[in-house]
Amino acid sequence: MNKDQVEGRIEETKGTVKEVTGKIIDDKGMEVEGNVQKNLGKAQKGYGDLKQDIQKGK
Template identity: 75%
Template sequence: MNKDQVKGRIEEAKGKVKEVTGKVLDDKGMEVEGNVQKNVGKGRAGFGDLKDDLKKNK
């Protein structure tokens, strides 16, 4: 697992927590911010997965 995969998964988890907290507190701003952070984390993790696949196929 490379650093992009790890950091992406961490950001994804933090975003999910923030999103759920926003829902519980009825704070739309926090909910949206968490959703964005979660999706950015997914993107970074996906980029890390792609890098890992390319490295394995060389």
């Protein structure tokens, strides 16, 4: 597991928490911000997965 995979998963989790919190307290701004953060985390994790696959020669 590389740095991008770890950081991506962390950001994805933080974004999910923020999104759910925004829904609970009815804060659309926080909900949208959490959704964006979650998706950026997914993208970073995907980039890390791709890097790992390339390093392994897949």
